Amino acid sequence: MSTPEVAVVGFAQAPCLPSAGTTSGVETLVPIFRRALAEAGLDRRDVDFWCSGSSDYLAGRAFSFVNAVDAIGAYPPICESHVEMDAAWAFYEAYVKILAGEAQTAVVYGFGKASAGVLRRVLALQLDPYVAAPLWPDSVSVAALQARCALDGGIVTERAMAEVAVRSRADAAGNPYAQVFGDFDVDALLAERYVADPLRVHDCAPVSDGAAALVLAGGDRARQHPRRAWISGVAHRVDPPGLGERDLTLVPSATAAGEAAGLRGALDVIELHAPFTHQELLLRAALGVGERVRINPSGGALCGNPMFSAGLARIGAAAEEVMSGRARRAAGHATSGPALQQNLVCVLEAS
Amino acid sequence: MRRLRTCFTGRVTAPPLSAPLNISFDYTRSLGPVLGPFMTGLRDRRVLGNRTADGRVHVPPLEYDPATHAPVTDLVEVRPTGTVTSWTWTDRPLDGQPLDRPFGWALIRLDGADTALLHAVDAGARERMHTGMRVRIRWASERTGHIRDIACFEPGADSADRAEAAGEPVTIMTTPIRLSYTHTTSEDESRYLRALAEGRLLGQRCPVCRKVYVPPRVCPADGVPTEEEVTVRDHGTVTTFCVVNVPFAGQRLDPPYVVAQILLDGADIPIPHLILGLPADRVRMGMRVAAVWRDPASWTTSPENIEHFRPTGEPDSPYESYQEHL
Structure with a gap:
């Protein structure tokens, strides 16, 4: 890999809450823009490019992201873009924009009020619109079909899944933005009833309202900052959309993204965007995450899953590990689509 | 999206106002040379898959071969019976799902196919669901050329249903999409709406540019919340x-x-x-x-x-x- 040219220099997030804020997200974004830019030592007028991830299906109205631009203060006119995906993919767009020399600084943000509708029903509409979405298969049931495949294949166990939940919730106790946290007992969790057999409540991320913002800088602008996490590689890949077309226990797109991003090598910490416990186990295998790597010190999406910013927040949390000096090399992962269909990997380094 | 209904219901105390927001839209989709025959087949109680260059039969059919990128034209009829390759159970069905009583979701590999179709199984009880179970299609009584022409699957190893051609090829499918939200206003918007209920028009002044916004909002030029309340004339x-x-x-x-x-x-x-x-x-x-x-x-x-x-x-x-x- 060549010398990194782009770094994360600021990150802020809103607390993950079961219900908070307006459907537009504007009032939630104002304070986190302020905090992320303050950490980066930038004025909003110093930002060359703004890029967001959100979805009209969460807000229930068309072009909802335009409303959120109010939070920026878009005067004088700004350069702005948007993806209808997790903001981790907006991060990718901003990263490429800086690499291409079209911007030196960028703010990437994601937001959404997942609680405004019935999230697991709304997410049925991300499926194939001819043969799947008209049946309204909810996102928890789709994940359960994947978990069943992994259980039947002997790749995961319900106990291993519960252990992921227990570790995540314990780690989240140190994360002031987490929605679910605390000490739990594996056997007690396994005694709970199923919400979508074989998934129990602890296997599923909560429905979270929230937002996150991350500041990028390139070249000399990055070198000026004392706190920075250099991006040594980013890549994203996608698997076929048909749920019955692929082996749901493998995540080839995550494997390919990890290889393309240069994930291989010593890693101190990785933040995996796994909204379901079995998905963390599948991702660890697909990405080849070693035993010594610390997984999700933030508690991960299982403890707070703000739609359209949870993936970006994984990159932000990994970057904070590097910026704080706790890690020399870290990775952030984001997923989008049903059953880990799309995956993005970002590798961050101290120097 | 079409907004059907918004009405803001006031509360006495301070929490921001919210209201139901129900939207609906009929998505009309043209089907093309692969999904058209597939949907026509469903109307006629017949399931068509297609064969890619590697010899695999796909149900639902693929429009393009993922390996060669060529259009997949080799249509193959498969059986209306199949095997569950994965499943889950739903105790409380959601609006729009195939059944309104507890049912199983399953990935089902139809006999003659190499890939699995997602659909509902009317098994009656969770205990009857298992990987490897044999199921057959229960056809909808009214069929239009739509994935919902399969009402659901039911336990069973064979099927006596006979296919019957019933008209012109299907080229379009329509899927109604209905979504329900609770739209939540900001505190400033709520103050504006509550003032309206008293016959007043309320604005707020941006502390930076001093402009007065009606209704109040975060100043889009400065990115800061407006603060000072200003009553404006009607x-x-x-x-x-x-x-x-x-x-x-x-x-x-x-x-x-x-x-x-x-x-x-x-x-x-x-x-x-x-x-x-x-x-x-x-x-x-x-x-x-x-x-x-x-x-x-x-x-x-x-x-x-x-x-x-x-x-x-x-x-x-x-x-x-x-x-x-x-």
């Missing part, structure tokens, strides 16, 4: 307008009529509203207008408390007075 000036001549679904007035941008006295951003009380071709930029309120007994936390604006007869405002607000 009189104002037409900045620009359009004459509506086109009829449309849900229209409440007979065309032609005028929708205008009205700069209320004391505000820096215009609001849209109707101008009635004079012929449409007499409305002009700079015209002075006043709000016509409905009966106070009917006021709610809604902009509809103002029925329309009417001309006041005052002299027109000079262009310079509103040129910054167009």
Whole structure:
């Protein structure tokens, strides 16, 4: 890999809450823009490019992201873009924009009020619109079909899944933005009833309202900052959309993204965007995450899953590990689509 | 998306106002050379897959071969029976799902296919679901060429249903999408709506640029919340307008009529509203207008408390007075 040219220099997030804020997200974004830019030592007028991830299906109205631009203060006119995906993919767009020399600084943000509708029903509409979405298969049931495949294949166990939940919730106790946290007992969790057999409540991320913002800088602008996490590689890949077309226990797109991003090598910490416990186990295998790597010190999406910013927040949390000096090399992962269909990997380094 | 209903219901205490927001839209999709025959087959109680270059039969069919990228034209009929390759159980079905009683979701590999189809299984009880179980299609009684022509699957190893051709090829499918939300306003918007319920128009001033926004909002030029409350008059000036001549679904007035941008006295951003009380071709930029309120007994936390604006007869405002607000 060549010398990194782009770094994360600021990150802020809103607390993950079961219900908070307006459907537009504007009032939630104002304070986190302020905090992320303050950490980066930038004025909003110093930002060359703004890029967001959100979805009209969460807000229930068309072009909802335009409303959120109010939070920026878009005067004088700004350069702005948007993806209808997790903001981790907006991060990718901003990263490429800086690499291409079209911007030196960028703010990437994601937001959404997942609680405004019935999230697991709304997410049925991300499926194939001819043969799947008209049946309204909810996102928890789709994940359960994947978990069943992994259980039947002997790749995961319900106990291993519960252990992921227990570790995540314990780690989240140190994360002031987490929605679910605390000490739990594996056997007690396994005694709970199923919400979508074989998934129990602890296997599923909560429905979270929230937002996150991350500041990028390139070249000399990055070198000026004392706190920075250099991006040594980013890549994203996608698997076929048909749920019955692929082996749901493998995540080839995550494997390919990890290889393309240069994930291989010593890693101190990785933040995996796994909204379901079995998905963390599948991702660890697909990405080849070693035993010594610390997984999700933030508690991960299982403890707070703000739609359209949870993936970006994984990159932000990994970057904070590097910026704080706790890690020399870290990775952030984001997923989008049903059953880990799309995956993005970002590798961050101290120097 | 079409907005069906929004009405803001007031509360006595401070929490932001929220209201149901129900939207619906019929998605009409053309089907093409692969999904067209597939949907036509379902109407005729026949399941068609297609074969890719590697010899695998895909159900649902693929439009393009993922390995060669060539169109997949080799259609293959498969059996209406199959094997469950994965499953889960739903105790409380959601609106729109295939069954309104507890049921299983399953990935089902139909006999003759190499890939699995997602659908519902009417198994009656969770205990009857298992990987490897044999299921058969239960056809819908009314079939139109849609994935819902398969009502669901049911336990069973064989099927006596016979296919029957029933008309022209299906080329279009329509899927109604209905979604329900709770729309939540900001605290500032809530104050504005509550003031409306008292017959007042409330603005807020940006602490940076000093402009007054009606309704209040985060200042889009400065990115900061507006703070200082400013009551604005229900009189104002037409900045620009359009004459509506086109009829449309849900229209409440007979065309032609005028929708205008009205700069209320004391505000820096215009609001849209109707101008009635004079012929449409007499409305002009700079015209002075006043709000016509409905009966106070009917006021709610809604902009509809103002029925329309009417001309006041005052002299027109000079262009310079509103040129910054167009």
